[in-house]
Amino acid sequence: MNLILLEPADWIDASHARVCDPRRLTHLREVHRAAPGDSLTVGALDGAIGRGELLTLTASEALFHVPALDREPPAPLPVHLLLALPRPRMLARSLEHIAALGVKQLTLLHTRRVEKSYWQSPELRPDKIHQHLMLGLEQARDTRLPEVTLETRFKPFVEDRLPALLAGRRGLIAHPGMPQACPRGIDEPTLLAIGPEGGFVDYEVTRFEEAGCEGVHLGERILRVETAVTALLARLF
């Protein structure tokens, strides 16, 4: 927690905020070893960053004086990430990486090799997704929450929504065996599609290519989804 990220409910007035949840209180005590008078980095959800003075710290709340938030959060990545829904434990970690790396639009997509049961996982509940994204933002000192969209049917997504997402964006589909190596250091608006464990099936790759996406690969190593997400984003941007 490199930033104390204050949600609307945490604010008492324009310059005071209160943290009451056990996770952050424990972190303040045990990792930060915070004490009244300490100055800590704080941010407003979807807003700016600044310093907050810890006024009191008890077992049930930490009270901060936040005179001003005057720094912008880090720049977002210019990418809309389209990720085949990973299995639940991998999803949880991937959400943290994705938020920490600065992705602001994420679509979780059903594909042939996504197990249907994954869509019933409690990890997909809005509060769980929110929690993992918050952890990633706190890690990276960011404040802007990514938007997450769930697309449970491949064909309607590709036919009805993909064309609009590709308007003004370069489309890339990461898939082993594609002819082109993943480009480096681009800064244009991009849609990046990443398949599930086991990959996209040929039909899905073809549909992305027909929609205008370029197939790219990361070499002959097959990476886990969470490793591939980080590796692709770090290489692209």
Add this chain to the structure above:
Amino acid sequence: MNLILLEPADWIDASHARVCDPRRLTHLREVHRAAPGDSLTVGALDGAIGRGELLTLTASEALFHVPALDREPPAPLPVHLLLALPRPRMLARSLEHIAALGVKQLTLLHTRRVEKSYWQSPELRPDKIHQHLMLGLEQARDTRLPEVTLETRFKPFVEDRLPALLAGRRGLIAHPGMPQACPRGIDEPTLLAIGPEGGFVDYEVTRFEEAGCEGVHLGERILRVETAVTALLARLF
């Protein structure tokens, strides 16, 4: 497990091997849904890759006929990775990422902000390290086991061993706030140093710089060690 990685003890003769451990047997049954007659990708530890035919699969063993191993494993990364010892759970995952990405030399180093207790973790036992590296190799279809060295004292390492590691290698120390952005797409032999959670202390950064290392950063986001390792390797090579 995209490759069945056969250790010396798994071989019965030059063209037959047997897998007896529960982890791999379960994976063959439940994930691969393998049956006698199936052809699977196999590799010899530190050797070549080929196809093996599953002859029998029982509750206690899988017997393979491996007529020939005729493909080289993927190329290694030209990097010696010097990693401040992460906390145990992070270490386990980092070892898998590191092996999957193709690092072949890894030094785990003590620095000021590494908790001394981490050096007593069971995750540092040679069999545990071996197990995590094997998982990474199986994932990436690689066979060459990384060499892992433990350096429990910073000063003797920097004074006595670092100069030899830097002979013929470009030295990079990844640290937030350094003036130079991490380079992209290099292919020269490299030593890459990555600090612990909380970072290197100034004294340590100075010692690396004095030894000839360039300080590089990955932007203003602070990443978890496992995310930073993958991001730096994917961007550099």
